[in-house]
Amino acid sequence: MLKGFREFILRGNVIDLAVAVVIGAAFTGIVNAIVNSVFNPAIGALFNAKSLEKALPVTIPTADGGTATMYFGAVIAAVIQFLLVAIVVYFALIVPINYLKRVSFRKKQEEPTADEEVPPTELELLGEIRDLLAKSPVSSGAHSQPTE
Structure with a gap:
């Protein structure tokens, strides 16, 4: 039972998830500060209200009078x-990260190194297998293909 728990905890995705939660919690403070200190006052000024939470009140009668x-x-x-x-997260996180991914992907495609051997394609591998089977002694006589 403890072995299974240890394997669960040591999986890469569990640790990645824990790191993401911690970073997300830390980033929440930054996002909330931007929204509360920059955008909310601007919107409050636009609607000429100190707080939007008390805006548009509707009073209704209750059952007890x-x-x-x-x-x-x-x-x-x-x-x-x-x-x-959502806007702050998109423009502060998603856009820069996507940009960095694109730049990194382009660099990887532009810089083929001499040390890296290009893997053969599936068609090349199948051709090699065909050639090897044609040369093998088993396929030459005992197990011939049926003709139609």
Whole structure:
């Protein structure tokens, strides 16, 4: 039982996932700071509101004769914040990483090294197998192919 647990923990993908969670948690602070310090005040100024969460209140009567207030601005603020976080993550992480991958891929394709031997294609391998079978003593006499 402990051997299986050890194998599970030492798998590469489990450790990669743990690292991703830790890095993601650390990056969350950066993304939240950008969204809360830059974008939310700009949106609040655009709507002339200090806080979107108290915007668009709707008051409804309750069963006991009181009132309850629904703040649709809070929902709109959550949607806007989600979109802003997605935009920041896309432009701060995804775009640069994809760019670096493309640059790295181009460099790998442009720099064939003399040490690297180009592997044979499937067609070349099949041709070699055919030639070897044709030369082998077994295929020459005892096991001939049926003719149609």
